[in-house]
Amino acid sequence: MSAILDIVASAGLWAAVLRIATPLIFGTLGALLSERSGVLNLGIEGIMTFGAMVGWLAVFNGADLWTGMLVAAASGALFGLVHAGMTVSLGLSQHVTGLGITLFASSLSYYIFRLTVPLASTPPTVTPFQPIAVPGLSDLPFVGPALFTQTLPTYLSIAIALLLAYVVYRTPLGLALRMSGENPHAAEAQGVDPIRVRYGAIMAGSALMAMGGAFLTLSAFNSFFPTMVQGRGWICIALVVFASWRPGRALFGALLFAFFDAFQLRLQTVLGDVPYQIFLMMPYILSIAALAVMARRARVPQALMQPYRRGER
Numbered sequence: 001m002s003a004i005l006d007i008v009a010s011a012g013l014w015a016a017v018l019r020i021a022t023p024l025i026f027g028t029l030g031a032l033l034s035e036r037s038g039v040l041n042l043g044i045e046g047i048m049t050f051g052a053m054v055g056w057l058a059v060f061n062g063a064d065l066w067t068g069m070l071v072a073a074a075s076g077a078l079f080g081l082v083h084a085g086m087t088v089s090l091g092l093s094q095h096v097t098g099l100g101i102t103l104f105a106s107s108l109s110y111y112i113f114r115l116t117v118p119l120a121s122t123p124p125t126v127t128p129f130q131p132i133a134v135p136g137l138s139d140l141p142f143v144g145p146a147l148f149t150q151t152l153p154t155y156l157s158i159a160i161a162l163l164l165a166y167v168v169y170r171t172p173l174g175l176a177l178r179m180s181g182e183n184p185h186a187a188e189a190q191g192v193d194p195i196r197v198r199y200g201a202i203m204a205g206s207a208l209m210a211m212g213g214a215f216l217t218l219s220a221f222n223s224f225f226p227t228m229v230q231g232r233g234w235i236c237i238a239l240v241v242f243a244s245w246r247p248g249r250a251l252f253g254a255l256l257f258a259f260f261d262a263f264q265l266r267l268q269t270v271l272g273d274v275p276y277q278i279f280l281m282m283p284y285i286l287s288i289a290a291l292a293v294m295a296r297r298a299r300v301p302q303a304l305m306q307p308y309r310r311g312e313r
Contacts, residue, residue: 007266014146016265018154019220021258023048025157026212027236028243028250029164030076030205036168036245037201038181038194038303039087042098044209045233046105047076049226051210053109056217056224057116059126069153069214076210079105080203088198091307102233110226123223129153151219153211158251160208165247177201181301184308194308209233235287242291244298253290260286 007013027044034041041047055072059065079101086097117124129151137148168174176197179187184194212232217224235257243249260283267282 004267007263010266011142011144011146013259013262013266015149016262017255017258018147018150019258020261021254022154022157023212023215023220023232024236024239024254024257025161025251026208026215027233028239028254029157029161029247030208030212031236031240032243032245032247032250033164033177033205033208034080034202035240035304036177036181036301037198038184038301038306038308039084039198039202040094040098040305041080041083041202041205041209042095042237043079043083043101043105043206044098044236045229045231046102046109047079047206047209048213048216048229048233050079050105050109051076051213052217052228053113053213053224055210055214056126057112059218060116060124065127065129065218068218069211072210072214073207076206076208076213077203079210080206081199083206084199084202088195088202088308091309094305106226113224113226123225125222126218128217128222129219153215153219157212157215161247161251168247178301180308181303184303188310195310198308209236212236238287238291241298242287242294244294245301256290257283257287 027048031041031044051072054075055068058071059068063071083097083101086092087094131149131151132155133144134148138144140148168177176187176192179190179192180194180197180201187194187197213229216228221228236254239250239253239257242253264280264282
């Protein structure tokens with residue numbers, strides 16, 4: 001028991017929690033933004049994979065790291081535009097379209113990667129983002145090394161979560177977003193264009209998803225391999241439900257899952273006689289349990305997955 005308490009009390013654990021949570025924060029906020037407008041985006045897994053690849057590829061070919069993040073965001077927005085065109089304008093199934101984008105984007109990522117690096121036995125590397133010590137705060141006991149020695153994309157993800165929470169609940173733009181996801185016909189009656197709002201939300205959300213993927217190759221690691229997203233996109237979809245479509249709770253949910261993941265990695269060293277597969281399952285089992293509890297009280301946007309056609313009731 002003392003060894004477990006030592007793990008929880010270590011600054012290294014909490015520093016790892018923030019690192020692991022960062023791609024989940026980007027992805028969850030992206031999915032939340034899309035769903036708040038009324039459109040489910042199951043293309044998240046493929047968009048994150050493609051964002052990871054193009055971000056790495058841009059830096060590998062000489063771009064700086066922030067340009068790589070922007071290239072990834074632009075690629076995500078492009079996939080969001082495709083998803084919006086099919087689901088908002090054409091009214092096609094959001095499930096089928098999203099899964100199709102995941103399959104296409106994942107396969108395209110691997111294809112482009114192999115065209116670029118056809119013969120490498122190990123993936124080439126780039127110089128990733130380096131941790132930044134926040135002056136004054138990083139010297140604080142325990143809190144400093146745990147929270148204030150992260151890379152800039154981690155700080156950016158938290159800032160975006162706080163900004164999105166403000167925008168959704170404190171601005172006219174946020175009100176238009178929520179109205180489009182709850183009752184687009186009422187939104188139209190008030191002069192809001194739900195189609196335009198949904199296009200914008202899906203594209204912005206997809207850009208955030210791709211930035212979450214780019215974080216993996218440009219900060220968490222320094223290279224790309226096709227399976228590196230490892231289901232994080234699907235975790236983000238579940239975290240949106242866990243968060244009841246609220247940005248603040250989405251941030252908490254991403255940190256909670258990251259804690260489970262970071263904790264199990266360190267717990268393996270303490271309980272070495274237990275099969276490691278048990279530890280690998282633990283974050284997902286605990287997340288499912290938390291989701292089952294929170295989902296009972298979740299309030300789904302009323303127009304989620306319902307196609308909107310102007311003038312119809």
